[in-house]
Amino acid sequence: MxxxxxxxxxxxxxxxxxxxxxxxxxxxxxxxxxxxxxxxxxxxxxxxxxxxxxxxxxxxxxxxxxxxxxxxxxxxxxxxxxxxxxxxxxxxxxxxxxxxxxxxxxxxxxxxxxxxxxxxxxxxxxxxxxxxxxxxxxxxxxxxxxxxxxxxxxxxxxxxxxxxxxxxxxxxxxxxxxxxxxxxxxxxxxxxxxxxxxxxxxxxxxxxxxxxxxxxxxxxxxxxxxxxxxxxxxxxxxxxxxxxxxxxxxxxxxxxxxWHNVPYLGIGASAHSYNISTRSWNIADIRQYIKAVNNGTLPSESETIDETTHYNDLVTTALRTSDGMDLDSISPALRQYALQCAGIHINNGLLKHADNHLKLTREGLFVSDMVMGDLIKI
Structure with missing residues (x-):
């Protein structure tokens, strides 16, 4: 990997x-x-x-x-x-x-x-x-x-x-x-x-x-x-x-x-890491960071990424790119949810659905926050 x-x-x-x-x-x-x-x-x-x-x-x-x-x-x-x-x-x-x-x-x-x-x-x-x-x-x-x-x-x-x-x-x-x-x-x-x-x-x-x-x-x-x-x-x-x-x-x-769901390791004060199932972040304080690591501990917090969070992350990252959001990477239920929410924006020309990807159109780029907000699952 x-x-x-x-x-x-x-x-x-x-x-x-x-x-x-x-x-x-x-x-x-x-x-x-x-x-x-x-x-x-x-x-x-x-x-x-x-x-x-x-x-x-x-x-x-x-x-x-x-x-x-x-x-x-x-x-x-x-x-x-x-x-x-x-x-x-x-x-x-x-x-x-x-x-x-x-x-x-x-x-x-x-x-x-x-x-x-x-x-x-x-x-x-x-x-x-x-x-x-x-x-x-x-x-x-x-x-x-x-x-x-x-x-x-x-x-x-x-x-x-x-x-x-x-x-x-x-x-x-x-x-x-x-x-x-x-x-x-x-x-x-x-x-x-x-x-x-x-x-x-x-x-x-x-x-x-x-x-x-x-x-x-x-x-x-x-x-x-x-x-x-x-x-x-x-x-x-x-x-x-x-x-x-x-x-x-x-x-x-x-x-x-x-933007494309690849794991990464963040080293240093305030740095974030991601491994698909969890996200973690180090403390945003240089002195406390140095003290903790020198004591052999990682001064970090983490959260578990469930299926809905993972979906929402894809909406706000992959959809920012010209490659778009790969619908094959999510469950059938979430795929149906995404397409249902995207329908109005596909019809009004802000999104396009091609090769099982959702992508922002040029016009969609100008209102990307609104479009992505409509696809978020609460």
Missing amino acids: KTGIYIHIPFCKSRCIYCGFYSSTLFGLQHDYAATLIKEMYLRRSEFNGLGSIDSPNSVDTIYIGGGTPSTLPLPDIQDILNSVSECFPGNPREVTIEVNPDDITPEFVGRLHSFGINRISMGIQTFDDSRLQFLHRRHTSSQAIDAVRIIKEAGIENISIDLMFGFPKQTLDEWAADVQTAISLSPTHISAYSLMYEEGTPLYRMMSEGKIAQIDDEASLSMYKYLMDTLETAGYEHYEISNFAKPGYRSVHNSSY
Whole structure:
């Protein structure tokens, strides 16, 4: 059985105003944290092997180092972590990704990452507008982002994904178009694009609540999303997931495992794991995580995934993709339920039923949350 390994590096030099993920500025704990990640791997070797069988032993297909900002971690720690993955979990991963910030990129840094076996870089650019980068509290500039893409390619890593963001307060369609065109000119193999989210508890949400900024209207956001789809598809990118576009052959293999029911092991504070029948997550506290693992325990909670939960997970993951939701993967009763709920959306052109898969149409993408909500089984 092919499996993904996710490794969470929660350290950030500064916190972006929109971020709701667990992160920390406790850089004095970086080395201890890296050593603890390795200890967790050794603690979970039997769990990993248990995902497979005698006929189909488990093996690592993808490794993803995410955060936080993994590129703030010292290079020796990154190397030790990857060496330990190889020691603890068998396999010959075809995709090894690390998330980076543009201002951390130097020829030496990327060259070392390449020598460690990393073959994919995911870089958070968000926008090429310097004033908006400052608004988000991003540390890099537009010119640094552009230079970073060039440096990564020159170091021999061709598989580059960049993140973009749209829907800023007062942003115009022309301003968004300039970001998209700049991204295309850099020719990354993969582009992820997300609408700016106002998550409760973030500085951005407080600014909105206090009336300092206002969200753009839904019509403007929809126009930006349509422009993104049309322009990237014309430029040769495949729209394979609601927010993700890839050149042929460059879909994110690791992220696709999340959308297509593939087991994965999450290592680190706040990291999640999934093995078909259960979902677990580590404590979101670096100090408590380090203390627990050093005492030989896993600081995690878990839940059992019953048939209905599994179905609902498929609705909210597989249906996001261009491949759609495989109705053969669920029971006849749930298949009947899904088709019954989908009927109205098939008739109104938001869903299509083909090859025993349910898929969102182009029009369905624009109202995907509503469509998926109607298929959820309560």
